[in-house]
Amino acid sequence: MTQKIANDVYWVGVRDASLVVFDIVVPTEHGTTYNSYLIKGEKHNVLLDTSKKDFSETYFANLEEICPVKEIDYVVVHHTEPDHSGALKELLQRNPDITVIHSRPCRKFLDNLLNQDFKSWVISSGDTLDLGGKTLKFFVTPFLHWPDTMMSYLEEEQILFSCDFMGAHYTTEKTDSILNSALSEEDHKDMVEAFEFYYSMIMRPYNEHILKAIKMLDELEIRMVAPSHGMVMDKNPQQFYEWYREKANNYLVRLQSKRATIVYASAYGNTARVMEFVREGMEDAGVEVDVFDTSSAPMEQIINSIELASAVVFGTSTINAKAPEPIFSVIANLVVLNVSGRKAAVFGSFGWSGEGITMCEDLCRAMHMKLEQEPFRVQMTPSDEQLDQAREWGYGLGLKVLG
Ligand SMILES: Cc1cc2nc3c(=O)[nH]c(=O)nc-3n(C[C@H](O)[C@H](O)[C@H](O)COP(=O)(O)O)c2cc1C
Ligand SMILES: [Fe+2]
Ligand SMILES: [Fe+2]
Structure with missing residues (x-):
């Protein structure tokens, strides 16, 4: 016809x-x-x-x-x-x-x-x-x-x-x-x-x-x-x-944004605890932060937030020498956005080898995202001193997001 x-x-x-x-x-x-x-x-x-x-x-x-x-x-x-x-x-x-x-x-x-x-x-x-x-x-x-x-x-x-x-x-x-x-x-x-x-x-x-x-x-x-x-x-x-x-x-909204999206996956709450201090540091620096726990946040909300953010921060555990599946799932869903050149950073808690953090960084690089600083790593439960360091790490990152 x-x-x-x-x-x-x-x-x-x-x-x-x-x-x-x-x-x-x-x-x-x-x-x-x-x-x-x-x-x-x-x-x-x-x-x-x-x-x-x-x-x-x-x-x-x-x-x-x-x-x-x-x-x-x-x-x-x-x-x-x-x-x-x-x-x-x-x-x-x-x-x-x-x-x-x-x-x-x-x-x-x-x-x-x-x-x-x-x-x-x-x-x-x-x-x-x-x-x-x-x-x-x-x-x-x-x-x-x-x-x-x-x-x-x-x-x-x-x-x-x-x-x-x-x-x-x-x-x-x-x-x-x-x-x-x-x-x-x-x-x-x-x-x-x-x-x-x-x-x-x-x-x-x-x-x-x-x-x-x-x-x-x-x-x-x-x-x-x-x-x-x-x-x-x-x-x-x-x-x-x-x-x-x-x-x-x-x-254009994103270009002017002073926002960051933190997406994290945490099995026993260790990475989640680090996240709280990273978030505090970033907010102290003047960045507006959206936080998503991959175990509960709808994917659409995560992606919508990343679309308008000038930086994406991944917090990841390490499970059997890998980042957990929800982190990969977020990365796969970035197919509907252009994240090339976007500021990024990775943190996480691990037990003995910490491949989750490395994998996440490698994927950010492969997507041409711009890793702003060295990853913040903690072994098992973060100490008070490490939590202070996490806040500082977040503060430094926040300044880079604004800069
Ligand atoms: C099933 C399982 C497998 C794990 N595999 C690894 C691993 O391969 N390498 C590593 O560094 N840590 C491994 N860990 C240790 C966790 O990464 C570590 O306990 C970390 O502090 C958990 O952080 P979270 O509470 O944020 O998930 C494993 C933990 C579990 C429960
Ligand atoms: Fe086409
Ligand atoms: Fe077509």
């Missing part, structure tokens, strides 16, 4: 209602769509993205309904993740004369994806393609969410083809339409939830880049947003766009 969404603009994508997990870690309660669009001009026909390879048969059948592949002149690859570029190789096999339009960083990805020669046009922001009666304008918007991401804007129809930005893993069998204006109120609520969840799982690490893109896109009149997943937003596109701006502002 295909759909005309504006004058000479067609949705030719595919629905994947049965998808339950996307990219290994993203649950997709409402399935998803792989959106592809065809624009027919008086001079040229241009295809925007393709689909996941597994859906090639349906995809090409849809596409041929609107335009024979032989009559397509250009394909815009907004991003090379295989959910959108999976059918590209077959497209070029069917018509090797098609010119691939892409960003500069995309070139290498395309070479590695296709392993063949192809006609290529590297665009810069502001470049336009005259389709005959229609003008497509391009924007390079890196890291939304890959280095190669770009977007297109159809001037005459005021449609922003936004790639994964403003996307949602959502589809429903209750309507054949791809437009959000066709959803019932109840389904629209589900769609909005999926839209927000998509941001929190996929776009959230890139707030800084969202703000950069928005600065460029603000010049556009946007009547419709056509992302690469989920519904095309003809109803209230501006509202969704502003929602993104507000979320992305968290990046």
Whole structure:
């Protein structure tokens, strides 16, 4: 099934209602769509993205309904993740004369994806393609969410083809339409939830880049947003766009923050005791501190706090030569944030070898966090003297957080 969404603009994508997990870690309660669009001009026909390879048969059948592949002149690859570029190789096999339009960083990805020669046009922001009666304008918007991401804007129809930005893993069998204006109120609520969840799982690490893109896109009149997943937003596109701006502002909030997040795991209360004094020291230095015990704090709260903190402090026990699982779990969940360059420090109590502390430090380094000082280690139960030292260690760290 295909759909005309504006004058000479067609949705030719595919629905994947049965998808339950996307990219290994993203649950997709409402399935998803792989959106592809065809624009027919008086001079040229241009295809925007393709689909996941597994859906090639349906995809090409849809596409041929609107335009024979032989009559397509250009394909815009907004991003090379295989959910959108999976059918590209077959497209070029069917018509090797098609010119691939892409960003500069995309070139290498395309070479590695296709392993063949192809006609290529590297665009810069502001470049336009005259389709005959229609003008497509391009924007390079890196890291939304890959280095190669770009977007297109159809001037005459005021449609922003936004790639994964403003996307949602959502589809429903209750309507054949791809437009959000066709959803019932109840389904629209589900769609909005999926839209927000998509941001929190996929776009959230890139707030800084969202703000950069928005600065460029603000010049556009946007009547419709056509992302690469989920519904095309003809109803209230501006509202969704502003929602993104507000979320992305968290990046600026964090830059000005004087906050630290302490996350700790403690079996017998030794690391917990050290934590109290580290916290006191940091607060004495003037830092606002959020503390989370991994055995009771909801993961979402921990991650939300880290998002807005200028430093992350891990307190860890050592169990069987490792940091305990909840510490690894917090680190794994940092996948939805960008912690590169973030200030960090580690403390903990151990019995005889203390690998938990070392592992935690190694992982911080691997995530390009900035370890501010040597870890604070205590063997078994901290003495009063060690607790004083913990406070001093926290105070010194606090000054670095503020500095
Ligand atoms: C099951 C278990 C395994 C442990 N394995 C280690 C270990 O491999 N290396 C080590 O340095 N300490 C080990 N310890 C000792 C604890 O790290 C030590 O008692 C520490 O003070 C506990 O701090 P906590 O109360 O904050 O958890 C182990 C303790 C338990 C209970
Ligand atoms: Fe993607
Ligand atoms: Fe995608």
